[in-house]
Amino acid sequence: SGINAEYFFFQKQWYQRRVRGINPGITSYLEEMGLQSTFYSVEWFMCVYTRTLPWETVLRVWDIFLCEGVKVLIKVGVTLLLLAFNDKTIRDQCDSFDKAIKYLKYKLPSEMLEEDFFVGKLLSLDISERKLKEAHMEQLAKLKELFG
Numbered sequence: 001s002g003i004n005a006e007y008f009f010f011q012k013q014w015y016q017r018r019v020r021g022i023n024p025g026i027t028s029y030l031e032e033m034g035l036q037s038t039f040y041s042v043e044w045f046m047c048v049y050t051r052t053l054p055w056e057t058v059l060r061v062w063d064i065f066l067c068e069g070v071k072v073l074i075k076v077g078v079t080l081l082l083l084a085f086n087d088k089t090i091r092d093q094c095d096s097f098d099k100a101i102k103y104l105k106y107k108l109p110s111e112m113l114e115e116d117f118f119v120g121k122l123l124s125l126d127i128s129e130r131k132l133k134e135a136h137m138e139q140l141a142k143l144k145e146l147f148g
Contacts, residue, residue: 017135018078018127026085033100040104041077049076052105056115064122071132072122079122080104083112 020027030036043051050058053076065072084104085091094100111117 018074019081022078022082022125023086025088025091026081029085029091030081030100033094033097035097035100035104037077039101043105044077044080045073048073052080053113053118054110054115057113057118060115060119061122064119069129071127071129074132075122075125075127078125078127079118080108083118083121084108 019030048058049061053061061072061076081104085094085100090103094103
């Protein structure tokens, strides 16, 4: 039935878990800044990254999406977070919610978003269909507990 509350709850939990597994410092930073995934990822998903990535990169992401499915859209979000905040110097410079969200949404260096570089980072993430399905089922169970 389209994008719904279940999906946003799921993707929030998924981002936190995947980023924590790759770089716990980023997760701690996002939590410290109060930067919940709904502040940035709703636009990412609703616009299918067209307002975030350069057009050439968007087209490559869409090609991969058509071949591999929805997990690619989640991987793009994780890739953006990792590229944006992997450098502790950037995290130190973005020392407030406002600075962090502006950096993530509007000020990422263009070389990070360049087609070949970005897609290379995207494809290097190990997020399997099995892991995605397991996480989805776990989140569905949590939602049923919360909302009946």
